[in-house]
Every structure is written in structure tokens, then in C-alpha cells.
Amino acid sequence: MFGRTKKEGLTEKEKQAGIVRKIILITLAILVLLAAAAAVGGWLYISSALEPVDENSEEQVTVEIPIGSSASDIGSILEDAGVIHNGTVFQYYVRYKNEQGLQAGTYELSPSMEIDTIIDRLKEGTVMKEPAFSFTIPEGTWYEDIVQTIAEAGPHDAEAIRSKLSDEEYLNQLIEEYDVLTDTVLNEEIRYPLEGYLFPATYEFVDENASIEKITARMIEQTEEIMVEFSEQVEESDYTFHELLTLASIVEREARKQEDRPKIAGVLFNRLEEGMRLEVDPTVSYAMGEHNYMTSSEDLQTDSPFNTYQHTGIPPGPIASPGRSSIQAVMNPEDNDYLFFYARPGGEVIYNENYEEHRQVQEKYRHEWVEAREE
Template sequence: MSEKNSKNQLTERAGQAKIVRRIVFIVIAVILLVIIGVSLGGYIYITSALKPLEEESEETVEIEIPIGSSSSSIGQILEEKGVIKNGTIFRYYVTYKNEKGFQAGTYELSPSMDIDEIIHSLKDGTVIKEPELTFTIPEGTWYEDIISQIAEAVPYEEEEIESQLEDEEYVKDLVERFSILDEEVLEADIRYPLEGYLFPARYDFMEEKPELTYIIEQMIERMEENVVEFSEQLEASDYSIHELLTLASIVEREAQHEEDRPIIAGVLFNRLEEGMRLEVDPTVAYAIGEHRYMTSLEDTEIDSPYNTYRYGGLPPGPIASPGVNSIRAVMLPEDSEYLYFYARPNGEVIYNDNYEEHRRTQETYRSEWEEAEETE
């Protein structure tokens, strides 16, 4: 090859490299402009959503906030009533600022109010109307008892509530709409699909007869809100939400004192990791379908997938509605070497890391339960 041809090729390659560099530069510039544009647009939109929807408006809107409403449902109500621009941004803003303590009731709000003014009004609790209907579900309540307690407070019969809760098409619809629910609630072994998903709390409604589906969905939404608070732990866990709620329900039924909940949760995880049966009495009571003060040897032999004395792993689903402290305990269990725990009637829980010590504990304190049962 001649020296001239070599120089021409070098010149040509240098020209191609220059073109490639220009193309890369242009592409990068375009991408950066798009990112900047999207970010700027998002910033402008979010900023505008925090400002008054109509600053000069003299209109006031009557808005009802049910007791127990989540920030998500409050945002949705405010958006639908036309006092804020975006309910989702309201929810994230409230979460970011860690705003809590919203009061239920009927408020007069205006599109001329900014987000902070609306938040202040909802926390101040100056309402113009008291709720028409109220009920409270205690933590650890069984599904069947929840139905009875709701029926006592609302103008629906137990049969109506039960029929709605167990309607297969309705439950499938809920599974599609709520991230906390998945196909596990539809499995054949599940006694009640929504057992453990109806959050225990006080609920207030401004109508004398709210839609039954609205009542149910408020309870599921509250549970979802309390669970997704632990999204980081959920993502890192090897267990599904359904499994974690099942564990939380067991902790709820086992622990009388708050300080024991994370320790008991840790023991349950330890037993599962060791391949041991959980062998917890509340699952036996649930399998039998009766609240038991103490569990007999005969009780532990009942053939039910909920009986953790007979079957390994977790029961098919939750055995009660866990409260936020039991949920937190399962999401943030206390690490220990304990594999056994024994609850005394006075609420004290004794922990052991070997079976021999656990048996001695049982023998020492079992008579207390027999005496307590006799006095019942």
C-alpha cells in the first residue's frame, strides 16, 4: 500500500471518528434535555399541585372525612370534591412530611386553600357535623366476630355482610385493586378469604347507611396503608405479604405485652428456619373454631391445616386481624437464639433456646392455666 493511500485512510478514519463523536454528543445532549424537561415539568406540576387550585375562589365545599380514612382515601376525596389538584401528590406530600392525626368529620374547605392549609384544617378537627355511624374492631379479633360487631353497628344483617365478604367475584375484584391482596387469599385451604385483612380500628361514617362495599374497602385500605409502611422490609423478605400477615396474626393472639411481640416474632422465624413446627396454641383454637383458654393434648390432634402442632410451616392464612404493633413486630423481629416461648396467665412470657428447659418451664407453670380455667 502506498504512503498516499495510508494517509487517505487515516484521514477517512479520523473523519468517521469525528462524526461518531458528534452523533454521540448529540444523542447525549438530547437525552439530557429530555431528562431535564421531564424533571422540570414534574417539578412545575408538583409545585402547582401544592398551591391553591383556584386562589381567588370564594366557594366553600362541604367534605366528609370518615374516621379511619387513610391519606390515600383523603386525597381521593379532596380531589373528587375539587379542592386539590391531585390526590396522589397529597398522599405523598403527607407521607414525606410525616403528617398524622387527621380528624374525621364534615369540613368546609375551599379551592383557595393550599395543601398546608387543608392539612392544618384536617388536623385541627374543626368539623361541622358528627359521624352518623361508628364501630370499633379490637386487635386480634376473629373474622366471624368482626362480622358480628359490624352488624351490631350498621343497618346490615350478618348474613348480608358475610355474603359480600365471601362473594368470589367481589374478592377477585379486590385482589385486582389492592396491592396487599393476592391470589393466596383464594386458595382452597383458606377458611375465609379476607380473614386478617380487615384492619382493627375505629371507623366512623357520615351516612346512616354507607354502602357495605365501602365499609369493607375502608378496612382493607387501612390494613394496606399500615403494611406498605414497611415496603423496604417487604421487599427484602423471603415471605409474601400473606405469609407475614399470617405470622402477625399469630403474634397478635399470643402476646399480651408490646415488648414481647418482636421477640415472639423472632422465635417464630427461628422455628421456621429450623424446619420445626410452630406449635402455637392460637392456631389450634382457630382450627377448632372456638376460643380456648388453654389447649389440651386432644385439641392438638385435630386434623386441620391451621393446626400448627400437626402440620409444618405456616397455616393457610391469618387467624385474626393483627394490629399495627404485631405487624411491626413481624417486619422488624428481634434477633435471638430462642426456639421456644411459654406464656403464663399473668402475661409474662418465658423464652428458652432448648427443649429441655422449655419442658421444665411448662411443668412449672402449667398448673397456673388449670387453676385459671377453673375460675373462669
């Protein structure tokens, strides 16, 4: 009796399995090649977009950058003027290199210029036009007050601004456009999706009819620039940028002096690591929707996910717009062992490692707040 060869002895099922394996291997190989081709293609596209439009050109183009132009605006203006290939690539290149200080002004640029040369030139601008309107948002301002400030200075009433900034379709557009925004801001527990993301600064607009979208873009881009600046700290953190921005907003509302910001940030992180409630008064005020001078025992019972006396962990979102100093403090908190701090009316902050000492400080100085309120 003759034996069968291995190949002849294969069952139909084994043959099919072999064919499937070949198909899978071929498919994987194709996918790898496509991914590699896409990566190379993307790299080549971006590289070419960063090259001079025409390195042999001797043409000089007059380009005017209005006051209040964002990186996106500047990219569009330069692309329209024919001195760069792609305005969007320019915008992201500026963010990637963390370039700041691009100035309004009138420039003589050429299609032959390197993109880095153009960026350097844009830092030397001279303002040619006075702004049609401007407004200043102080650090620690609530969203509601920001809306009112913009309405009082610009061409749009508060109701129109509120309506636009709460429109889900518009919010999704912003989330798609800006890396700093995620679906987290649409959490139903958050009172205002853009709370904390409208960066506190002075804004000037040449166009007296600047749209709500344009105004909003300027403010969010400022926050995105901060995120890019601290991208390394965000990547190394156990928390998302949204959570860090929320903590920064608490620091902003708590600290009066610069030296206290990293210390208070350190306390907040210590409490989170210990599984303790944050128990900070500004979150209670925000939960109540009132700028309270003092927090009463009754206030502490406010039912809200923002009330850090009632809920552990970080609140659902920021309670105000923090400035750069408070964001920096959260990104680089002081390494200390404090779990408690008490702020006196004059601005002094007293730190303690245990509750008993903290209670003694509270009992000693609490009358100061009562007296200050009565004055």
C-alpha cells in the first residue's frame, strides 16, 4: 500500500485555510504599503507647502495684516497674496513652532521668501489702523461676564452671542477645527461648553462688523497656543488638558499673588492623590451662579456637580477663564506636602499639612472675612 504525500493528504478545509492566510497576508501587505504611501505623500505635500512659492521671483507684494488677525487669518491673507502655498499649513506650522508675537502692519513680501523668513518679518510690523472696537477680559472671568463684555464693546448683543456659542452644530465645528476642544465640552453637566476656553486678554478688531465666529476664534486660538506651549507637560500628565484647565481655573479664582499659584496647584494635586474632596469655595460660588464674598454652611449644601464640598475629583469643567500664570502653575505645580490652605482677606495664604492645624487657622482668622464684608 502506497502512502500519500503531505500535499496530497491535505484536506479541503486545510486548503481553504491556506488560501485565507495568503489573502490575509496580501491584504496586510497592501495596507502597510498604502499607509506608507499616505505618510510619504503627506510629508511631501507639507514639505512642498513650506517651500517658497517661486524661489526665482523678484516680485514684491504689499501685504496688510489687520489688527487682531489670528494665525488662521494671517495664513489666509498670505495665501491670497500668493506668497505662501497654503494658509492652513502655515497656521499649523506656526503652532508647531510655537511662534508668537506676529504683528499687525503692512509688509513687503515676496513669493521667493522662505516661510521662516516671512514669520520673522511678521514680528516686525507697524500698526497702520486703529481698531474699530476692543475689549479686555481679566483673568478669572466667568463666561457670562465675558459674553456681556463682548456685547458691550462689539456689534453683537449678548443674546446673539449666547445663542451662537451654545449652538451644537457650531460647537461641533469648533471641536473639529481646534485640537484644544474635545467632545468633553458637550458634557450635559457643563453649564457653558466654552467656559474656560475663551482666553483672558485684550482683543482688538479693525472690522467694526467682526462676526461672532471671528471673535470666538481669536479667543480659542489663544488658548490653543497655550496648550501647544505646555504640550509636553500635558502628555506626561495623568490628566487631560480639559481637567488641567479646570484645575487652573480654580487656582485663578483662589490665588491673589503669583507665588501662591504653584503652591495652591500642589495642594489640589495632593488632595486628588489622597482621594480627598477638593473643597474649594470658588466652585461653590460657581455652582450657585453667584459671586459670593463668603461661603456659608448652607452654601456648602448646594446640589451641583461643581460643588467640590459635595463631590470628589475634578469638577466637570472650568469655573472661569484662567490666565497663563495659573495654567503654568498647574502644569508645573510646587512639590509640597500641604493638604490645606486658608486665604486671609489681605491676600496672605496659610498652608497646613493636617486638618487640626487648618481648623485652628480657620477659627483664628474667620472673623476677618465677616468684618471685611461689613465694612
